[in-house]
Amino acid sequence: MNSQLVYLAYGVAALVALGVYVGLPKEGRCSRRGWVLFALIAALGGLAVLLNRLLSLGADHISFYVLAVLCVGGAIRVVTHPRPVYSALFFVLVVLTAAGLIILVGAEFLGIALVIVYAGAVLVTYVFVIMLSQQSPALDGESASVLNYDRSARRPVWTSLAGFVLMATLVGVVVERDWPSWDEAAASEMAKQNTLAVGRMLMTDYAVSVELAGVLLMVAMIGAIAVARKRLPRGGRDSAGLPPGEIGKHVPPY
Amino acid sequence: MPHPNTLMIIGALLFGLGVIGFLSRRNMIVMFLSTEVMFQGVLVNLVAMGMMHGNLQGQMLGLFVLVIAAVEAGLGLAIVVMMYRRVGTLDAEAWRQMRG
Numbered sequence A: 001m002n003s004q005l006v007y008l009a010y011g012v013a014a015l016v017a018l019g020v021y022v023g024l025p026k027e028g029r030c031s032r033r034g035w036v037l038f039a040l041i042a043a044l045g046g047l048a049v050l051l052n053r054l055l056s057l058g059a060d061h062i063s064f065y066v067l068a069v070l071c072v073g074g075a076i077r078v079v080t081h082p083r084p085v086y087s088a089l090f091f092v093l094v095v096l097t098a099a100g101l102i103i104l105v106g107a108e109f110l111g112i113a114l115v116i117v118y119a120g121a122v123l124v125t126y127v128f129v130i131m132l133s134q135q136s137p138a139l140d141g142e143s144a145s146v147l148n149y150d151r152s153a154r155r156p157v158w159t160s161l162a163g164f165v166l167m168a169t170l171v172g173v174v175v176e177r178d179w180p181s182w183d184e185a186a187a188s189e190m191a192k193q194n195t196l197a198v199g200r201m202l203m204t205d206y207a208v209s210v211e212l213a214g215v216l217l218m219v220a221m222i223g224a225i226a227v228a229r230k231r232l233p234r235g236g237r238d239s240a241g242l243p244p245g246e247i248g249k250h251v252p253p254y
Numbered sequence B: 001m002p003h004p005n006t007l008m009i010i011g012a013l014l015f016g017l018g019v020i021g022f023l024s025r026r027n028m029i030v031m032f033l034s035t036e037v038m039f040q041g042v043l044v045n046l047v048a049m050g051m052m053h054g055n056l057q058g059q060m061l062g063l064f065v066l067v068i069a070a071v072e073a074g075l076g077l078a079i080v081v082m083m084y085r086r087v088g089t090l091d092a093e094a095w096r097q098m099r100g
Helices: A003-023 A033-054 A062-080 A084-104 A108-133 A156-176 A184-192 A194-204 A207-228 B004-024 B028-052 B057-087 B092-099
Strands: none
Touching: A003 A033, A003 A062, A003 A156, A003 B004, A033 A062, A062 A084, A062 B004, A062 B028, A084 A108, A084 B004, A084 B028, A108 A194, A108 B028, A108 B057, A156 B004, A184 A194, A194 A207, A194 B057, A207 B057, B004 B028, B028 B057, B057 B092
């Protein structure tokens, strides 16, 4: 039914993939990358607005457009930024904008849970791991502070192409298919009681699943502790003479 | 309220971007971040589809996907820390011998 929209959707997917390709770190890159990326994101935003406009939307969803463009642009930057810390920070942007999108369509409980769990807990874990495992390279130049495996992506052409094919297929299917009709009035009526309804459903229909999720979280916590700990020697005879910061460094990983 | 199809497009783009990042980056932490981006796409899609059918099942499944994502982040990052201790680098190419 939307045969001309499909090509527009392919165009959006191609632009996004091109943006990722341009942005992926490569050895010996010129420094105009940021501007090219910015232009691509702007073009993407324009296309997204056009696409949404064509998909039976009015012009009164400015916040939706802004959130959508920020979300996709932030995701591009997560994937392409050469420094992992900035990737993690851009991922916070993606989480916040995705939560905004979810809240905008009425799923307020899930949106707030997303902010708490992702932007609060998971991101702190990521930042801790980045701090624990980031080496400090020799600072003899401007780009020397970026590690060499962050400076060159693995086969950027082919991965961007694969991503383009995947995105174009998914977006094309979304645009092309005849989805069941959507009742906006009923949806906004349902959104008014969202947290109440979700809580009631969680505690009645999904009570066993909630318990299982709790068990799963505890098992994962114990597993993570068991995997990531260091084996200290028993008795502590050889670590007795070391200063406190040096004790863990002389233990071989098991 | 925006149409669910538009949300599905955002979800599809997020998922594809995560796939690109997982395939192309060499830093293991960024690879895991890309999987989290994929999770975001799936979540947005679940909410949109639940909305389209006019019930809360999509949001419920999204909540449990959130739990699984948290578990995955904890365990995966523990494994990343262990691998970093073993080879001293975060480069995924350092585990080339696992290709077989």
